Amino acid sequence: MSTQQTEIKFAYWVPNVSGGLVVSKIEQRTSWDIDYNVKLAQLAEQNGFDYALSQIRFTAGYGAEFQHEPVAFSHALLAATTKLKVIAAILPGPWNPVVAAKQLATIDQLTKGRIAINVVSGWFKGEFTAIGEPWLEHDERYRRSEEFIRALKGIWTTDNFSFHGDFYRFHDYTLKPKPYNQNPHPEIFQGGSSRAARDMASRVSDWYFTNGNTVEGIKAQIDDIRAKAASNHHKVKIGVNAFIIARDTEEEAKAVLQEIIDKADPEAVNAFGDAVKHAGKASPEGDGNWAKSTFEDLVQYNDGFKTNLIGTPQQVAERIVALKAIGVDLVLSAFLHFHEEVVYFGERVLPLVRELEKQQEAKAA
Numbered sequence: 001m002s003t004q005q006t007e008i009k010f011a012y013w014v015p016n017v018s019g020g021l022v023v024s025k026i027e028q029r030t031s032w033d034i035d036y037n038v039k040l041a042q043l044a045e046q047n048g049f050d051y052a053l054s055q056i057r058f059t060a061g062y063g064a065e066f067q068h069e070p071v072a073f074s075h076a077l078l079a080a081t082t083k084l085k086v087i088a089a090i091l092p093g094p095w096n097p098v099v100a101a102k103q104l105a106t107i108d109q110l111t112k113g114r115i116a117i118n119v120v121s122g123w124f125k126g127e128f129t130a131i132g133e134p135w136l137e138h139d140e141r142y143r144r145s146e147e148f149i150r151a152l153k154g155i156w157t158t159d160n161f162s163f164h165g166d167f168y169r170f171h172d173y174t175l176k177p178k179p180y181n182q183n184p185h186p187e188i189f190q191g192g193s194s195r196a197a198r199d200m201a202s203r204v205s206d207w208y209f210t211n212g213n214t215v216e217g218i219k220a221q222i223d224d225i226r227a228k229a230a231s232n233h234h235k236v237k238i239g240v241n242a243f244i245i246a247r248d249t250e251e252e253a254k255a256v257l258q259e260i261i262d263k264a265d266p267e268a269v270n271a272f273g274d275a276v277k278h279a280g281k282a283s284p285e286g287d288g289n290w291a292k293s294t295f296e297d298l299v300q301y302n303d304g305f306k307t308n309l310i311g312t313p314q315q316v317a318e319r320i321v322a323l324k325a326i327g328v329d330l331v332l333s334a335f336l337h338f339h340e341e342v343v344y345f346g347e348r349v350l351p352l353v354r355e356l357e358k359q360q361e362a363k364a365a
């Protein structure tokens, strides 16, 4: 008996901060303003994208001089679309779980179950200092994030919720209304790939988001997380970041990548490189996001070139299906010119992905 395979899903980064998704002075026909973003969300849902991911930044970093707040911004995108799910990034510390639970439950009601959350744990010490937020050491940030997620789930699903953690406490609290989505609750994504991040994913997150990487690098993470999750009787899905450059010819695509790197803003990239030393590198094992990133990798601020979705539609589609084969459930994409390239992706790449998936399915049957 053949089982129906699940199609790989696609998300895009919401450019709700200025400067696009590469730290480069190359021309980017991408804007962080609301009109541009509403149109982008509409184009994305018409072109096969399932999710949009908004970003949380309180101050400039890697450029990103202007930043819209992601929960409010995500709601505006949801109000302008009908199918797209929007994942709002939230940083424990500035947000506490009761505010997040209430805000997101309301948005979930208003949008009939289309909000999700990306719990991020912090890598930018300068930002925390600027907003007067205590800076916890690496693994403590994840301990707090895990409590945040446990509290959020508890509030969303349980009446008379009580919780006694080191960071958060609740006493007999009942949220009304609960989220629209009770199946079981709005999806919880997380960013981060250190040991602490992976362990958190293997216990509490619905989705694990990681920076771009090679197929081998991604596979090693997936195998590790899935083995741990299985021993915890937990299931976690995997999303991988990629900066997609799909062009009619491979030469064209590679030339765009080269131009992005040649026109990189060295000051901003190096400042970013310094700031991210507080991420993976600061973990006890010294590994995780950005721990091994080169200058060129950092030009895309989540290592998106490394995933190598750069080439013709056929090459990009084949590499996406290869990611699916190692257990990736979702590709989180960024583009140079979002409007134009989301449409190109939907028209030229996605049909090839679906075709290759069918072939893979037929082979497996």
Ligand SMILES: Cc1cc2nc3c(=O)[nH]c(=O)nc-3n(C[C@H](O)[C@H](O)[C@H](O)COP(=O)(O)O)c2cc1C
Pocket (backbone or CB within 6 Å): 054, 055, 056, 057, 089, 091, 118, 119, 120, 121, 122, 123, 190, 191, 192, 193, 194, 195, 196, 197, 209, 210, 211, 241, 278, 279, 280, 281, 283, 287, 288, 289, 290, 302, 332
């Ligand atoms: C896909 C993705 C999205 C992220 N979005 C944000 C964000 O919007 N704001 C933020 O401060 N950190 C964001 N992060 C950073 C992570 O939450 C985490 O702090 C960082 O990856 C360091 O992880 P590590 O130390 O566990 O390796 C994101 C990470 C990933 C992989």
